[in-house]
Amino acid sequence: MSPRLQRFLSITTLSVVGALGACAGTPASSQGAAPEPLWGSEWRLLDIGGQAALPQPAATLAFPQSGQVAGHGSCxxxxxxxxxxxxxxxxxxxxxxxMACMGTLEQESRYLAALQKAQRYEVKGDTLLIHTQGMDQPLRFVRTAPRR
Known part of the structure; x- marks a missing residue:
């Protein structure tokens, strides 16, 4: 085999291997793997297990940075x-x-207890669903601040 043909075959082989490697790196979203990350997002609670949340003061949930959660339980x-x-x-x-707040502590207790029993989440557009152990319906939130 001529050196020119060997070089051509080597380049062709490397090109094919590179193309196959690129195909193997298909983004996770097209494979349905990892959901949207929550870090940097903020949400307002709409309902707890199918029961509407009090509109004021609003219960919230925020993921300010990796590994941290914060929010307002209503009170x-x-x-x-x-x-x-x-x-x-x-x-x-x-x-x-x-703090002791009139009329919101019962909801706050249910909300925080539900968070402690959380098992999985999903983001659908501007809605966050947190599925919890022992509840037929998930906690449902609406996005209040975009991810940073």
Missing amino acids: NRFFGPVEIDRDRVKFGPIASTK
Whole structure:
């Protein structure tokens, strides 16, 4: 085989291998793997397991940076760690302020307890659903601030 033909075959082989490697790197979104990341997003609670949330004061949920969660339970502010792996979510121990508010503490208790039982999440447009153990319907949120 001539050196020229060998060089041509080597270049062709490298091109084919490179093209195949590029195909193997198909983005996860087209494979349906990892959902939209939550870091930097903020949400307002719409309902807890199918029951409408109080509109004022609004209960919120924010993911200010990787591994952290914060928000407003309706009365008190809360914060703590969160672990996210693909569509799985687990909120660590949540700490909160201890103000006594009339008419919102029952919802706040249900909301924070539900977060502690969270198992997975999904984002559909501007809606965040957090599926929790023991609830037939997920916590449902609407986006209030875009991801940074």
